[in-house]
Amino acid sequence: MLLPTCLVGSYPQPEWLIDREKLSKQVPRVRADDLWLVAPDKLEAAQDDATILAIRDQERAGLDIITDGEQRRESYSNRFATALDGIDIDNPGTVINRNGRPIPVPRIVGPIRRRRPVELRDVEVLRANTDRKIKATVPGPFTMGRQAQDDHYGDEEAVAMAYAEAVNAEIKDLFAAGADVVQIDEPWMQQHPEKARRYGLKALNHALDGVNGIVAVHLCFGYAAVVRDKPSGYSFLPELEQSMAQQISIEAAQPKLDLKILRELPSKIIVLGVIDLGDMTVETPQLVADRIRRALDVVPAERVVVAPDCGMKYLPRAIAFAKMKAMADGTALLRRELTGH
Numbered sequence: 001m002l003l004p005t006c007l008v009g010s011y012p013q014p015e016w017l018i019d020r021e022k023l024s025k026q027v028p029r030v031r032a033d034d035l036w037l038v039a040p041d042k043l044e045a046a047q048d049d050a051t052i053l054a055i056r057d058q059e060r061a062g063l064d065i066i067t068d069g070e071q072r073r074e075s076y077s078n079r080f081a082t083a084l085d086g087i088d089i090d091n092p093g094t095v096i097n098r099n100g101r102p103i104p105v106p107r108i109v110g111p112i113r114r115r116r117p118v119e120l121r122d123v124e125v126l127r128a129n130t131d132r133k134i135k136a137t138v139p140g141p142f143t144m145g146r147q148a149q150d151d152h153y154g155d156e157e158a159v160a161m162a163y164a165e166a167v168n169a170e171i172k173d174l175f176a177a178g179a180d181v182v183q184i185d186e187p188w189m190q191q192h193p194e195k196a197r198r199y200g201l202k203a204l205n206h207a208l209d210g211v212n213g214i215v216a217v218h219l220c221f222g223y224a225a226v227v228r229d230k231p232s233g234y235s236f237l238p239e240l241e242q243s244m245a246q247q248i249s250i251e252a253a254q255p256k257l258d259l260k261i262l263r264e265l266p267s268k269i270i271v272l273g274v275i276d277l278g279d280m281t282v283e284t285p286q287l288v289a290d291r292i293r294r295a296l297d298v299v300p301a302e303r304v305v306v307a308p309d310c311g312m313k314y315l316p317r318a319i320a321f322a323k324m325k326a327m328a329d330g331t332a333l334l335r336r337e338l339t340g341h
Contacts, residue, residue, distance in 0.1 A: 001064060002301055002302065002335055002338060002339060003292065003301055003304055003305070003306050003331050003334065003335050003338075004064040004065055004133075004305050004306070005062070005063045005064050005065070005305070005306045005307070005327060005328050005331050006063055006064065006065035006066070006067065006135055006181075006271075006305060006306075006307050007058065007063065007067050007069070007135075007307060007308060007311070007312060007324070008137075008183070008218055008220075008249060008271075008273075008307050008308055008309070008310050008311050008312075009067055009069075009070050009076060009135075009137040009183060009185070009218070009311045010067075010069060010070040010073070010076065010311030010312055010313035011054045011057065011058070011067070011069030011070070011071070011311075011312050011313070011320060011324075012069075012312060012313060012314070012315055012316065012317040012320050013050060013069075013071055013313070014050050014053065014317070015317075016037060016038075016046075017036070017037060017038060017046055017047070017050050017071070018035050018036055018037060018074075019034075019035050019036075019037055022034075022035055023035055023074075023314075024314060027075045027076075028074045028075045028078045029075065029077065029078050029081070029095075029103060029104060029105040029106065029147050030078060030082060030089060030092045030104050030105060030106060031074070031078060031082050031089055032074045032075075032078070035074055047071050047072045048125060050069070050071040051068045051069060051071045051072070051122075051125055051126065051129070052125075052129055054067075054068060054069030054071055055068070055069070055126065055129050055130050057069075057321055057324070058324065059130065059132065060321075060325075061321060061324040061325040061327075061328050062325065062328035062329070062332065063132075063324065063328055064132060064133065065132065065133045065134065065135050065180065065181060065305075066126065066130045066132045066133070066134050066135070067126070067134070067135050067136070067137065068122050068123075068125065068126040068136075070137065070311070070313065072122060076137065076139060076185050076311060076313075077139035077143065077144060077147060077185065078106075079118065079119075080118050080119065080138055080139050080144075080170070081106050081139060081144050081147065081148070082106055083114075083115075083116075083118045084112050084113060084114055084115070084166055085110065085111070085112065085113040085114070085115050086108055086109060086110040086111050086112040086113060086152065086162075087106045087107065087108060087109070087112070087148075088106075088107045088108075088109045089106060091107060092104040092105060092106065092107055092149075093105050093106065093107035093108075093148065093149020093151070094149060095146070095147060095148070095149060098191055105147050105148050105149055106144075106147070106148045106149070107148070107149045107151055108148050108149065108150045108151055108152045108153065108159065109151055109152055110152055111152070111162065112159070112162040112163055112165075112166060113162075113165075113166065114165075114166035114169050114170060117169075117170060117173045118170060119136060119138065119170065119174060120173050120174070120177055122136065123136050123174050123177040123178060123179050124177055124178070127177065127178035127179075133180040133181070134178065134179055134180055134181075135179065135180065135181040135182070135183055135216075136174045136179040136181075136182050136183070137182070137183040137184075137185060137218075138167055138170055138171060138174070138182065138183070138184055138185070139167075139184075139185050140163075140167065140184040140185055140186035140189075140203075140204060140207070140217070141160045141161070141162075141163035141164035141166075141167050141203040141204065141206070141207050142160050142163075142186055142188060142189055142192075142195075142196060142199075142200035142203050142204065143185060143186050143187060143188040143189070144160075144163045145159040145160040145163055145203070146188040146191070146192060146195075147188065156195065156199065157198070157199040157202070157203070160199055160200065160202075160203035161199075161202075161203055161206055163203070163207075164203045164204070164206040164207040165206070165207075167184065167207040168206065168207045168208070168209060168210070168211065171184075171207065171208070171211050171213075171215070172210070172211060175211070175212065175213040179213065180213075180214065181213070181214045181215070181216060181247070182211075182213060182214075182215050182216070183215070183216040183217070183218055183247075183249065184204065184207065184215065184216070184217050184218070184245070185218045186200070186204065186217055186218065186219055187218070187219060187220045187221070189219055189236045190219050190220070190221060190234055190235055190236050190237075193235040193236035196236045196239070197236070197239060200236075201239055201240070201242060201243060204217065204243055204244075204245070205243060205244050208243075208244040208245065209244075211244075214246050214247065215244070215245040215246060215247065216245060216246070216247035216248070216249050216269075216271055217240060217243060217245045217247070217248055217249065218249035218250075218271070218310075219234065219236070219237060219240070219248070219249070219250060219251075220250075220251045220273075220309065220310045221251055221255060233255075233257065233258060233261065234250070234257075234261065237250070237261060237264065237265070238261065238264030238265065240265065240268070241264060241265050241266065241267060241268065245268070246268065246269055247268060247269040247270070247271050247305065248265055248268045248269070248270060248271065249270075249271035249273075249305075249307060250262075250270065250271065250272065250273055251273040251309040251310060252272055252273045252274065252291070252295070252309065253273050253274050253275055253276040253291060253308075253309050254273075254276040254277065254278045254279070254309050255309075259294055259295050259297070259298045259299075260298060262295065262298045262299050263298055268303070269303050269304070269305060270295065270299050270303060270304055270305070271305040271306075271307050272291075272292065272295050272299075272304050272305065272306055272307065273307055273308060273309035273310065274288050274291040274292055274306055274307070274308070274309075274327060274330075275288070275307075275308035275309060275323050275324075275326075275327050276309060277308060277309050277310055277312065277314075277315060277323075280315075280316075280319055282319060282322040282323050282326055283323060283326045283327070283330070284326060284330070285326050285329040285330035285332075285333050286330065286333070287326075287330065288306075288326055288327050288329070288330025288331065288333075288334075289330040289331070289333045289334040289337075291330075292304065292306060292330070292331065292334050293334065301338055306327060306331045307327075308323065308324070308327065312324070
């Protein structure tokens with residue numbers, strides 16, 4: 001299909017599942033069990049129900065590739081990052097976040113190892129509840145390394161490579177469970193470009209060693225609800241042409257990105273952000289089509305996937321659905337224009 005549509009990953013969780021007011025003030029790096037509004041013995045069933053609702057919303061809106069909306073997660077990264085051996089989750093460490101504030105993070109106290117698949121059941125539930133293509137998302141090794149306090153390795157690259165081993169095993173299990181696309185979230189590459197150049201790309205490629213399947217890498221400037229002022233350009237992006245991933249997922253709408261930079265990724269499929277998550281105004285289908293058209297001056301339509309800028313997790317659910325539908329309708333409008341049907 002020309003110009004397939006999908007979410008970046010997350011979709012708003014229902015008010016009955018999670019404390020959205022409390023969630024709005026944070027992007028948890030450690031476990032945040034106090035966010036859930038459902039009793040522990042009923043939580044998995046409630047998350048299953050929320051996942052099916054998220055799937056149905058995506059289908060109703062007309063998306064082509066479906067995610068589970070990350071309904072089981074407190075954040076995009078903490079569920080996976082805190083499920084690994086070598087992490088002391090009871091005594092967190094501290095790092096400085098994008099906004100220059102100290103935040104609690106996983107503390108590495110021993111060798112990082114994946115003792116079991118973390119998101120396998122998520123993909124199984126997703127695969128069983130839609131007949132469309134599906135995408136799973138995992139946090140990237142570089143980002144997890146930057147979001148942890150290392151009290152064991154004493155070497156940043158060694159930390160990233162250890163996380164890469166865990167991510168590699170996870171990705172292979174997710175493809176085996178039926179994922180059509182697996183996305184690696186690496187937003188902190190944008191925040192720490194020099195370190196990303198020094199060892200981040202190496203860790204990313206190590207995470208993809210021996211992987212058979214379509215892999216996307218998502219780089220963003222942070223959730224619009226948390227990061228208000230965004231730069232107009234990426235500090236780390238052309239380097240991903242050297243990655244083993246086939247797709248690169250970017251923000252373009254809110255930061256009004258100069259799309260000429262996409263010429264630096266000639267072999268990659270671009271997952272193009274066309275929905276501004278910092279603006280509660282719902283885009284018109286015509287505006288969505290115009291944003292895609294601007295990219296087509298640089299990248300052929302055959303190499304474009306259409307998506308929001310980032311995860312929709314922090315948006316009011318009604319606005320998220322309306323924006324998602326506008327995205328699908330605007331893409332369909334342009335698709336008809338390009339193909340004549």
